[in-house]
Amino acid sequence: MADKKSKEIKKNSKEVILRSAKVLFAMQGFELTTVREIAGKAGINVAMVYYYFNTKEELHQNIIDNAFKSFSQSLKEGVGQGKGSEDKIYDVIKVYITFLHHHKDIHRIILRETISQSKHIDMIVKKYISRNFDLVHSIIKEGVQKGTFREHDSTLSTFSLIGMILYYFTYEPIFIRLISPEKRKKPITEFLPDHIFNLFIEGVKG
Amino acid sequence: MADKKSKEIKKNSKEVILRSAKVLFAMQGFELTTVREIAGKAGINVAMVYYYFNTKEELHQNIIDNAFKSFSQSLKEGVGQGKGSEDKIYDVIKVYITFLHHHKDIHRIILRETISQSKHIDMIVKKYISRNFDLVHSIIKEGVQKGTFREHDSTLSTFSLIGMILYYFTYEPIFIRLISPEKRKKPITEFLPDHIFNLFIEGVKG
DNA sequence: GCATTAACTAAACGTTTGTTTAACTACTCT
DNA sequence: AGAGTAGTTAAACAAACGTTTAGTTAATGC
Numbered sequence: 001m002a003d004k005k006s007k008e009i010k011k012n013s014k015e016v017i018l019r020s021a022k023v024l025f026a027m028q029g030f031e032l033t034t035v036r037e038i039a040g041k042a043g044i045n046v047a048m049v050y051y052y053f054n055t056k057e058e059l060h061q062n063i064i065d066n067a068f069k070s071f072s073q074s075l076k077e078g079v080g081q082g083k084g085s086e087d088k089i090y091d092v093i094k095v096y097i098t099f100l101h102h103h104k105d106i107h108r109i110i111l112r113e114t115i116s117q118s119k120h121i122d123m124i125v126k127k128y129i130s131r132n133f134d135l136v137h138s139i140i141k142e143g144v145q146k147g148t149f150r151e152h153d154s155t156l157s158t159f160s161l162i163g164m165i166l167y168y169f170t171y172e173p174i175f176i177r178l179i180s181p182e183k184r185k186k187p188i189t190e191f192l193p194d195h196i197f198n199l200f201i202e203g204v205k206g
Numbered sequence: 207m208a209d210k211k212s213k214e215i216k217k218n219s220k221e222v223i224l225r226s227a228k229v230l231f232a233m234q235g236f237e238l239t240t241v242r243e244i245a246g247k248a249g250i251n252v253a254m255v256y257y258y259f260n261t262k263e264e265l266h267q268n269i270i271d272n273a274f275k276s277f278s279q280s281l282k283e284g285v286g287q288g289k290g291s292e293d294k295i296y297d298v299i300k301v302y303i304t305f306l307h308h309h310k311d312i313h314r315i316i317l318r319e320t321i322s323q324s325k326h327i328d329m330i331v332k333k334y335i336s337r338n339f340d341l342v343h344s345i346i347k348e349g350v351q352k353g354t355f356r357e358h359d360s361t362l363s364t365f366s367l368i369g370m371i372l373y374y375f376t377y378e379p380i381f382i383r384l385i386s387p388e389k390r391k392k393p394i395t396e397f398l399p400d401h402i403f404n405l406f407i408e409g410v411k412g
Numbered sequence: 413g414c415a416t417t418a419a420c421t422a423a424a425c426g427t428t429t430g431t432t433t434a435a436c437t438a439c440t441c442t
Numbered sequence: 443a444g445a446g447t448a449g450t451t452a453a454a455c456a457a458a459c460g461t462t463t464a465g466t467t468a469a470t471g472c
Contacts, residue, residue, distance in 0.1 A: 112321060163373030
């Protein structure tokens, strides 16, 4: 019985490190987060971090990779295939907002990476972001072809749509200080999707 | 004659420090930029930084303050008073984009500050951001009152408008990797204002 | 039950950081 | 001309950082 229990209780140090690091990187950024801090939060020795990851940067990169894999899957699963263009757009908005709301830490890590113009940003764009962008772009292009949306620069509007969504999470610290207290109590997932959907659809409708 | 020349040539160290620090903070962020680096770029001794500013953080805060003062002035000057609501919105978009295009470093510094949830962010919002937000908000509210814009949540749309603008600068490193090369050559100030204006106005039109 | 590997630890390493000190010019005012 | 102040410098400070080392404990396979 000791065998089984120890297997259950046994803490998977690598995963504990990843979880702790994710929170700390999101809160404080890469540079301001020390390896000792990560180890402390994970309840393990500093050297363990270097046992599983070669460098602090490799750990960071690992977290970003996991995040994008997770999101790309959500996006593919969340957008209905047989639907019309407007419904697909609504799905996209819903998936983005729902995911970001539950993974704020991930968004902040990637945002920091973007601003920092890190060496990895090229790889990240090619491997992940451009795929997600193309998926949304193709929905809008399809809508234009079918006449659901008017003729316009679909590349720019794709960027604007994603921009309208991400912006709320990017500037959330400022947003919660600007909107009224009663609305502040409602989770962002309740009022934001419809607002962005209406604004965007009216702007591109045929 | 030596007098006059020395007066002309005499480098104003404080301003050189501010200029050098602004560029470096924007490029690398607060933590990754060292005081020695700033001094090196400014061509002065490290101790000079501490002669003019008590700490590295005070220097940083000084740069942010100057930036917001400069932008708030541009916004007040750039928005025509006697115009209709749509024209005023266009002015707002134009001022934001023009300013951000010429002061990308400032935007990145403030963006970092926002993400970092720094202790100063409360002060910054109260002192600067909320004022600018209210200015844009009042234009939209006026438009709704006059019937130029439809009835809707004007707080949210104000945020969305500013969001659509800022997003292009926040995610510019990704944007330039996604859009077509021929469009990439044009400065953002040429195609972006009209695009955002059309998208937004169609979305809120009465 | 013993050897081999994996998981883990305390302590130390060299480097870099923000900041301070104390001394030195150069200019201004009297 | 000489005191006083503003501007500037090289050198040093302690603290904190990412990373490594050498050694210990726990689990596994034969």
